[in-house]
Amino acid sequence: MNTNLSSSVPSQLETDCLVVVVLDRSEKDQSEKDKPAPSVECSDAAVREAVKDVISSGEVTGKTFETTLLHRPAGLKAKRLLLVGGGKAKNFSAAELRKLAGAAVRTLKEKSIRSFTFALPENGVAAGIPANDAVRAVVEGAFVGNFDPDYYKSDRKDQKIDALTIVVQGDPKPLESAMQASRIVAESQNFTRDLVNEPSNRMTPTMMAERAKKMAAEVGLTCEAYGADKIRQLKMGAFWGVAQGSDEPPALIVLRYEPEGAAKDVHLGLVGKGVTFDTGGISIKPADGMEKMKYDMAGAATMIGVMRAIALLKPKVKVTAIVCATENMPSGKAQKPGDVQIAMSGKSIEIINTDAEGRLILADGLCYARQLGCTHLVDAATLTGAVVVALGYVNAGIFASDDQMYERFANANKQAGEKMWRLPLDDEYKEIIKSNIADIVNSGGRYGGAISAAMFLKEFAEDTPWIHLDIAGTAWMEEAKPWIAKGPSGIALRSLVEFVRGWSA
Ligand code: BES
Ligand code: MN
Ligand code: ZN
Numbered sequence: 001m002n003t004n005l006s007s008s009v010p011s012q013l014e015t016d017c018l019v020v021v022v023l024d025r026s027e028k029d030q031s032e033k034d035k036p037a038p039s040v041e042c043s044d045a046a047v048r049e050a051v052k053d054v055i056s057s058g059e060v061t062g063k064t065f066e067t068t069l070l071h072r073p074a075g076l077k078a079k080r081l082l083l084v085g086g087g088k089a090k091n092f093s094a095a096e097l098r099k100l101a102g103a104a105v106r107t108l109k110e111k112s113i114r115s116f117t118f119a120l121p122e123n124g125v126a127a128g129i130p131a132n133d134a135v136r137a138v139v140e141g142a143f144v145g146n147f148d149p150d151y152y153k154s155d156r157k158d159q160k161i162d163a164l165t166i167v168v169q170g171d172p173k174p175l176e177s178a179m180q181a182s183r184i185v186a187e188s189q190n191f192t193r194d195l196v197n198e199p200s201n202r203m204t205p206t207m208m209a210e211r212a213k214k215m216a217a218e219v220g221l222t223c224e225a226y227g228a229d230k231i232r233q234l235k236m237g238a239f240w241g242v243a244q245g246s247d248e249p250p251a252l253i254v255l256r257y258e259p260e261g262a263a264k265d266v267h268l269g270l271v272g273k274g275v276t277f278d279t280g281g282i283s284i285k286p287a288d289g290m291e292k293m294k295y296d297m298a299g300a301a302t303m304i305g306v307m308r309a310i311a312l313l314k315p316k317v318k319v320t321a322i323v324c325a326t327e328n329m330p331s332g333k334a335q336k337p338g339d340v341q342i343a344m345s346g347k348s349i350e351i352i353n354t355d356a357e358g359r360l361i362l363a364d365g366l367c368y369a370r371q372l373g374c375t376h377l378v379d380a381a382t383l384t385g386a387v388v389v390a391l392g393y394v395n396a397g398i399f400a401s402d403d404q405m406y407e408r409f410a411n412a413n414k415q416a417g418e419k420m421w422r423l424p425l426d427d428e429y430k431e432i433i434k435s436n437i438a439d440i441v442n443s444g445g446r447y448g449g450a451i452s453a454a455m456f457l458k459e460f461a462e463d464t465p466w467i468h469l470d471i472a473g474t475a476w477m478e479e480a481k482p483w484i485a486k487g488p489s490g491i492a493l494r495s496l497v498e499f500v501r502g503w504s505a
Contacts, residue, residue, distance in 0.1 A: 001146055002163040003139055003179055005172035006117070011046030011076045015117040015165065017069075018078035019104045020047060021097075022055075023089040023121070024062035038062040039089065041121030046075045051083060063087065064096075065482040067107050078117070082107065086121070094129050095417035097121070098137040102145030102483030105161050109146065115163035118142070122169055131168060135175045136182040137417065138166050140494065141483060143186030149197045149487035184312045185497050189490035191215070192298075192305030196475065196488035200277035200294045205251035205325035208274060208297065212253050212304050212323070219311035222256040236364035238349055241341040242357045243326040245281055245334025250326035252368075253300075255307045257319045263505045267318045269374025270307070270496065271365040273358045273381030274300030274325030281328045281354030282336050295488065296358070298475035299380035300325055302492050309497045315504035322369050324361040328354070340438050344368065345460055348438035356443040358383045359453050363460040370464055376405060377466040378499070379457065380492050386449025387423075388473035395421040396474040396491055399454040402465035409467055409499050416494035420469070429455045 010018055026037040038060050040048055050073040054060055060068050066085030073081040084100050084107075086092055101118060108116055120134050129137075142164050150156050168175055195203065195211060203211075209225035216223035227249050231240050236252075243250035253274075275296035279285060285293065300323040307321045335341070339351045341360070344367040349360065358381050369377055387397040398413075398420045400406035406422065413420050432444035432452040440459060444452035454468050461468075471491050480486040 001143060001161055003183060004165050005135070005175055005179060006165050006167050007170060007172050008167065010042055010044045010117070010119045010167050011050075013117050013165070013167065014077045015079070015115065016113050017080040017082050017108055017116040018047070018076065019082045019084060019116055019118045021086045021100060021119075021121040022060055022062040022083050023086045023092055025089045036061040036063070040083070042119050043122055047081075050075050050081060054083075061085065065103050067103070082116070094133045094137040097129065097134060098141035098417050099483040101138040101141030105142050105145035106482060109159045109161050112159060114161060116161065117165040117167060119167040120169070131175055132178040135166055135168065135178045139164075139179055139182040140186045143183070143190060144490070145483050147190045147193055148485045149193070151197065181313060185309050185494055188305045188309035188497070189493045191308055192301045192493050193488040193490045195301035195304065196295050196298045196490075198294070200327070203276050203294070203297065204248050205274065205276055205327070206249060208276065208300065208323070208325045209251040209253050212255060215304065215308050216255060219308055221307060221311045224254045226252040234344060234368065235342070236344045236368070237341045238343040238360040239324055239326070239364040241335045241339065241351065242281070242328055242360050245331045246327040246329040247331070248327050251323075253323040253325060255304065255321040257307060257310050259314060259316050259318070261505060262316045262318045263503075265375065266503055267320065267373050267375045268500060268503060269369035269372070269377045270303045270319065270321040271362060271369055271377060271379040272300035272303035272321065272323045273297070273362055273379070273383065274323045275328050275358060275361070276325060278328045278355070278357065279330060281357060282330050282334050283353045283355040284330055285355060292476065295476050296382050297325065298382050298471060298488065299469075302380045302471070302490070302496065305490070305493050306496045306500065309493070310500055313497070313501065315501045317500060317503040317505065319500055320369065320372055320374060322365045324365040326361060328357040343460065347440065347459060350435040350438040350441045352441045353443035356453070359456045360442060362457055366457065366460040366466070370462065374464065377461050377464050378469070378496065379466075380469040380471055380496070382472040382475050383470045384450045384453045384472055386446070386453070387470040390423065390450055391421055391473060393473045393478055395419045397450055397470035398422045399425055399468040399470070400466070401425060401458060401461060405465040405467060408502055409495070412498035412502055413495040416498050418491060418495050419474070420495070423451060423454070425451070425454060425458060
């Protein structure tokens, strides 16, 4: 999708469709049953005149994601005018705007429209959103909305928007770099979504390594991929314990970004869970819904996508991504409940449930990141069903061992407009992962399952400041939303890219 900025008067723009936001400026809550007060967020008198009748008719209320399409609007050069509702004016933010841009794309592309113009809302509350943030939100939202995962359908229509113009007030020049940067971020998010969408027969650990290498060559990153020999040689007993059960070779993928002028004392380590298919192993999962376990590599795909964005945005900070990729299979070679594995760090782990495999491979990934000299660690993983019980499909879980690092991440997360919620890591929870015969167990049972998994990882992050993102409930959209297709969401990528950029010297 081409993107450009324009400072033309909206009514004077020749475009297939002009998109304008409508907000509801009524004060009270819906529950108090006051009448909506729709307000067209465009100061161009010709646009306001063109929508006067449809607004006064009461057909347009400004309700979130309400869309109204007018053809040949009087007094406008645009062929069509699309009004998108943005909800209550007092609740409007860049995060809402991002979704509206996605909703506009999805509404228009379905109608075979290929290009459109989005007028940034510019009055009242919307004027409180800095122009930079607004441009960013619209570009990111539009790219996310433009993605559809119907790659393998033979009658795929491939309806996509080709060109987006954003109308801004005043000189567009200073907004150009925000637009380019957000394009990179959004394209990287869609790159990640493509990886996650692949089924396990088309995204084996070896294939994931190949995709990472290809991307690395394109953007100028170093990428190494190691197999079973190196994993055993590094004494990654926890990682190997999972990988040994599969005929498909595992891959340890390392992506390095080391720019000139980076601070000497900061080295960020990004660790991703890359289980390309999770059957559960000997503690096998029920058949119902097992097909979804192809997305158990979403954490890995996220970190690979983050590295793509970083390589193109060039912040001055050293970053290394470590991806542990393997299948989790039952077989004659598979590890069994009761087995004891010795992790790379030397800690012994009693395997209670072979389906708690993510924490095993991440244990060695985190340890390796520390060995490579990382000063701060972040991991992303579709780690537990328990996080879905706790936070549903809305928020991803954040765990942090260090409050300062958490603050940085929370700020980046807010900027990125992704929903995440912090969960605790109190020492009391350590009880749950005690073992009778080894240092720790890999499964602490049902209660507080997302937390005990995080406590397990903490044993391997040790004293290095660390953040763990459990994206099991958010990496896959169970249903389509107005702004995003059903399928891989690309969650956490934008927050992570923003977080990394925040360390730039
Ligand atoms: N990959 C799953 C977690 C998961 C669940 C991801 C639902 C996406 C959607 C993970 O490997 C797993 O199986 N976790 C177990 C842990 C348990 C055995 C302690 C779980 O959550 O049931
Ligand atoms: Mn599992
Ligand atoms: Zn898993």
